Amino acid sequence: GAGVSQSPSNKVTEKGKDVELRCDPISGHTALYWYRQSLGQGLEFLIYFQGNSAPDKSGLPSDRFSAERTGGSVSTLTIQRTQQEDSAVYLCASSPTLAKNIQYFGAGTRLSVL
């Protein structure tokens, strides 16, 4: 079966523009996660969805960042008024509810803010 799919794979935008990043999780996975990875760094947690609700948004760095999930499936991460420090790889992962240690990651969206 298909793994976690993210689109676009690369996104170049100008400072101040809004961007939307999409994640298609593995079918049947109820848990979905967004992480951010800066160059040569570890992953930084952003937000966790269980179904369509987000019980943990603690990692969103500012109110410019938001995410939603619809139909218990596709999720969109939106960054408003992008800044250069937002440049990073944004990774999405999904897992079954009862196996949260085993998160299946997509290849990520590389965001470059000029």
Added chain:
Amino acid sequence: GESVGLHLPTLSVQEGDNSIINCAYSNSASDYFIWYKQESGKGPQFIIDIRSNMDKRQGQRVTVLLNKTVKHLSLQIAATQPGDSAVYFCAERYAGNTGKLIFGQGTTLQVKP
């Protein structure tokens, strides 16, 4: 604050040798410790996890050791192969509803043929 860190940024080993990748963590409240492998251009891939009430767990060619006294975690890879070349991250998680993982900075493993 919360942090999970790795001792060495790069580890170079000869093919066939055993590799040991170390990790120090700071939060005693974590319930699970997990190792992920990330190959270039890909997302991380789960390797093995260990619960906080255990001190050793073995998988296929990998062993994870947990020493809670000194807050130290290690990943041992037996008979390292070229395909093991990647960045290895340790991570920790609190039990409960959230799936939040706290990742360390990563160790690059280079396997020389």
